[in-house]
Amino acid sequence: MTFAERMLKIDRRIIFLVIGLCTLIPLLYPVGLAIKISPEVHGVYDYIESLPEGSVFLLSLDFDPASKPELYPQAVSLLRHAFKKNLRVIGMTLWLPGTGMANEVITRVADEAGKVSGKDYVFLGWSPGGGSVIINMGQDLYKAFPTDYNNQPTKDLMVLKDVKTLRDVAYVVSLAAGTSGIETWYVFGKDKYKFELGGGCTGVIAPGLYPLLRSGQINGLIGGLRGAAEYEVLIDQKGRAVAGMDAQSATHLAIIVLVILCNIFYFMLRKSQGRTGQQPG
């Protein structure tokens, strides 16, 4: 067996170890490289920044705990920004497994900002139906959610004063890990009820949402942990996302090096087997 062959059949546990170390070491010893802000993330930030005090901001946390590392920091940053701007915040989720986490993040950030449930913010919880929940909210918010997550009648809540349907919401941001998510909010919500829509998503699904961004169907997109880190920089409250960027930098670089090495060995093998008339695997 040649050196190239041996390297191409390397024990995968060595690769696991490299990735593990590349994740762990930067978390223990952060470098703190500068993070450049992309226009997509600026789009969401600028729109929230432009909203007058008391405007209604709806944050739909459409993800489950599997996507927590990427989307939770986005939720924290958006909520901090909204509460700092004294917006009226409505939280909800279209993903049943994410309900507890969504309630926790909203309550935690609201407490941190000194905001009161029912007066400054409300968490509506989850309701079955995905797209039909959005249509129902667009028709009559109180029929879609007669009570909030804490069983308080939504009609009596100060935070929802003069909010009857989605038409009364100034800005909706869906933080999505898949479907139902940003596309669902566009198709069943923004298109008919004419509110402004922004999005946040996992790094994996971000490229698929660029057509919506380029056509103006969403006015901004926070993509993955990088997007969350950019938002943390924008609101000047660095947190878990910025801390995680060094680890992500190191793992990306490790994967790039691995891919380059694997191709070098592949071509070495092809060259040597070309001489002997064999086909490389």
Add this chain to the structure above:
Amino acid sequence: MNFFRRQLPLLITLVTGLVFAAQYYVPHPASEEMLTNVTKWLQIIGGFALVLGVTSLFHIHAVKIRRREPGWGYSFVLYAGMLGTIVIGLWHNGKEVVNGTMTAFGWIYNFMMVPLQGTMFAILAFFIASAAYRSFRARSREAAVLLVAAVIVMMGRVPLGEYLVPLSGDLTQWILNVLNASVRRAILIGISLGAVALSLKIIFGIERAYLGGGKE
């Protein structure tokens, strides 16, 4: 019986399909009220779908346990986990926190479900790295283009990449905004046209697979 099995569902599909396609263009209060009520029905049906899903899951795993099929122990774990969570969830009225204190349901959610799901997603990074090393090879010209694009985007999406190759950030933005967006848009248009065609086929009764394969 054929009327109830075939004609009636086809008639309901035809009428509701046409009515609600037209409803989008009719902003009259009566039309809006009809939409409000029907979406409420949809939400209720969605709730039943959840019950149906859980029942089906219970049934599949009950069969596995009864027949002692390979891996039936996992089905038993699923049963124990699911029944335990349902009972505790009902006991605490589905609340994770009551008066600032975490309930047993909240404990299951925060200390079992959240870390388990997080772990499943996190180990993907290890498998992706291993798979990339084994299979991401420039075997053809197309594969080489994909490889170069992937390396640029991976560099451009992290601060270290932008620091080492300052141009990678702008190149990544261009790849995502121009190449990626145009191709994705073409795919989206294709999918949407397909969805419209399929919807029309269902509304007009040409596509009947949703009725099931029962005897005429």
